Amino acid sequence: MVIIIGAGPIGLAVAIELKKKGIESRIIERGTLVNSIFHYPVNMTFFSTSDKLEIGEIPFISHGSKPTRHEALEYYRRAAEHYQLKIHLYEDVIKVDGDDGDFEVHTDKNSYTAKKVILATGFYGQENRMNIPGEELSKVTHYYDDPHRYTWQNIVIVGGGNSAADAALETWRCQANVTLVIRYPSLKPSIKYWVKPDIDNRIKEGSINAYFESELTEIRKSEVDIQTPDGLVTIPNDFVLAMTGYHPHFGLMQKLGIQLTEDEKKMPVFDPESLETNRRGLYVAGVVCGGMDTSSLFIENTRVHANQIAEHIEKSNS
Numbered sequence: 001m002v003i004i005i006g007a008g009p010i011g012l013a014v015a016i017e018l019k020k021k022g023i024e025s026r027i028i029e030r031g032t033l034v035n036s037i038f039h040y041p042v043n044m045t046f047f048s049t050s051d052k053l054e055i056g057e058i059p060f061i062s063h064g065s066k067p068t069r070h071e072a073l074e075y076y077r078r079a080a081e082h083y084q085l086k087i088h089l090y091e092d093v094i095k096v097d098g099d100d101g102d103f104e105v106h107t108d109k110n111s112y113t114a115k116k117v118i119l120a121t122g123f124y125g126q127e128n129r130m131n132i133p134g135e136e137l138s139k140v141t142h143y144y145d146d147p148h149r150y151t152w153q154n155i156v157i158v159g160g161g162n163s164a165a166d167a168a169l170e171t172w173r174c175q176a177n178v179t180l181v182i183r184y185p186s187l188k189p190s191i192k193y194w195v196k197p198d199i200d201n202r203i204k205e206g207s208i209n210a211y212f213e214s215e216l217t218e219i220r221k222s223e224v225d226i227q228t229p230d231g232l233v234t235i236p237n238d239f240v241l242a243m244t245g246y247h248p249h250f251g252l253m254q255k256l257g258i259q260l261t262e263d264e265k266k267m268p269v270f271d272p273e274s275l276e277t278n279r280r281g282l283y284v285a286g287v288v289c290g291g292m293d294t295s296s297l298f299i300e301n302t303r304v305h306a307n308q309i310a311e312h313i314e315k316s317n318s
């Protein structure tokens, strides 16, 4: 038995590839199926075409040129059903005892024995906090969902990446009064090429306010402070969307005995061929492999981990 921690696209892909080789697995997921995608903005469209998101050779047909969140939820649900994967939802993995061939995986509900363990926990569950006064107020979120929530409200969006640009444009089109607060002199160069002119023009014409080289310094019930190059600015505020990114659960990785690189990326140490970590029999898969570098690994370029891991486990069984 192999235990896979996380029922994201890559956890599912690993379970499918193992199944094809006749190796039994069980996925433990702390939220719902493909929990990260479930928590993406409701109107979100993937930047990848659907063929790049396919797992287990199941065709993913989408209505537009790029699939939507809703289509992806249905696709991964059907893929899991088709392969009859064993998945435990709403169960949080807390620690893993034992050694290669004889692991014991402890969750908040149960314990399971496993010969091998795969960590496919992504990064979307842990937000990068701003660590400023007022961040704990209920009007502050790190997970933007639906623009309609912000109609006729004064909102501040923190960040200069794709998530911030998408949220700014969507909420502005729902008649929110939008102010962007960006730490750098410009938006990130990684902004999707079809979004860039839209956001640039909305800022240029003054429809969306933007403070560059600026930081939010305090959030209060009905206003916020922004430190700008021209001094401290206070503006009225109803909601703050902190699009400041996410990071893998380093605490869990360390608890599991996975070594992390000492540079700012804090990547788990693993063999690039097999994805096995320094703890024998324990593998990493999917975007968790990138550590703090959350913008270079996707479903597109990590779904191949499933074959690599399944092949290595098959070999080590024979």
Ligand SMILES: Cc1cc2nc3c(=O)[nH]c(=O)nc-3n(C[C@H](O)[C@H](O)[C@H](O)COP(=O)(O)OP(=O)(O)OC[C@H]3O[C@@H](n4cnc5c(N)ncnc54)[C@H](O)[C@@H]3O)c2cc1C
Pocket: 005, 006, 007, 008, 009, 010, 011, 028, 029, 030, 031, 032, 033, 034, 035, 036, 037, 040, 041, 044, 045, 046, 047, 048, 091, 092, 093, 094, 120, 121, 122, 123, 124, 125, 163, 249, 252, 285, 286, 287, 288, 297, 298, 299, 300, 301, 302
């Ligand atoms: C807005 C947005 C748009 C994106 N668009 C694209 C795109 O177009 N193309 C593309 O290729 N990629 C895209 N990505 C990236 C990609 O969707 C995600 O990185 C992808 O979900 C990664 O898959 P994963 O299986 O590695 O991790 P995840 O999908 O994050 O799955 C990890 C799972 O592990 C679970 N988990 C975590 N900790 C525990 C625990 N202790 N116990 C049990 N379960 C746990 C989580 O709940 C989660 O369900 C996008 C990301 C974002 C945020």
